[in-house]
Amino acid sequence: MKRHIPFEHLHNVRDLGGYRTVDGGTVRWQVLYRADSLAKLRGPDLGRFRALGVETVIDLRYPWEIEAKGRLPETPETDGIAWHNLSIEHRPYDQAEIDPDLDPWRYLADRFAEVAADGAAELREALEVVAAADGPLVFHCASGKDRTGLLAALLLGLLDVSDEQILDDFALTELATARLVADWHAAHPGRELRWPGYGRAPAEIMRLVLADLRATYGSVYGYVTGHVGLDPAVVEALRARLVEPAPAPLRAP
Numbered sequence: 001m002k003r004h005i006p007f008e009h010l011h012n013v014r015d016l017g018g019y020r021t022v023d024g025g026t027v028r029w030q031v032l033y034r035a036d037s038l039a040k041l042r043g044p045d046l047g048r049f050r051a052l053g054v055e056t057v058i059d060l061r062y063p064w065e066i067e068a069k070g071r072l073p074e075t076p077e078t079d080g081i082a083w084h085n086l087s088i089e090h091r092p093y094d095q096a097e098i099d100p101d102l103d104p105w106r107y108l109a110d111r112f113a114e115v116a117a118d119g120a121a122e123l124r125e126a127l128e129v130v131a132a133a134d135g136p137l138v139f140h141c142a143s144g145k146d147r148t149g150l151l152a153a154l155l156l157g158l159l160d161v162s163d164e165q166i167l168d169d170f171a172l173t174e175l176a177t178a179r180l181v182a183d184w185h186a187a188h189p190g191r192e193l194r195w196p197g198y199g200r201a202p203a204e205i206m207r208l209v210l211a212d213l214r215a216t217y218g219s220v221y222g223y224v225t226g227h228v229g230l231d232p233a234v235v236e237a238l239r240a241r242l243v244e245p246a247p248a249p250l251r252a253p
Helices: 044-051 063-069 104-118 120-132 147-158 163-187 203-217 220-225 232-242
Strands: 032-035 056-059 082-085 137-140
Touching: 032 147, 056 120, 082 120, 104 120, 104 147, 104 203, 120 137, 120 147, 120 232, 137 147, 147 163, 147 203, 147 220, 147 232, 163 203, 203 220, 220 232
Parallel strands: 032 137, 056 082, 056 137
Antiparallel strands: none
């Protein structure tokens, strides 16, 4: 199975399958995807997207981002796909203008903490949508990095995937950094990209995010069932839908 799904205009589409859970299960392939903005889908990319069989899209961007950049195109290839806009971030900031003298990874981890605090209602609904979906689902923001990275980490944490794998998954965005930076320059001709860490996603950010969640809420599960208010039954539904259990041990004859 493929982790990275190649597209011409999207840079950060990945299958979240294949990660191992602590009890020996495996996250199912071809059921849950993460991505950068699907508004960029056009031409042959629409057919590639349709081939994934996606039935549900969760768009984590602000409504004003969608108004400016567009949403999932309404074409024959996307006909019948359920689309949800759940803007989990409530305090916008411009990553291109982050002060280069700041500790960049601590700064971004603090922004994640704001999203975790502010976006409880939207995160709860997103997790409920994932649990209730019948077929493959994709969630995305603009770059598929921070907002998408937080939801991916919460989902994998609830599925009992190890921290090491969660950090590795987050850091895979580093493979898309050069293309994300190129897109920024194309969209902002003549403007200076002030922050040299733009588009970066080192594992250290997610290490800090998980440590912050545990320091404040005890665990990912404690955060989601406490502050976010998710019914524990939904966590069980997520595990049933997304995890292939470990095979039963063979009995001796």
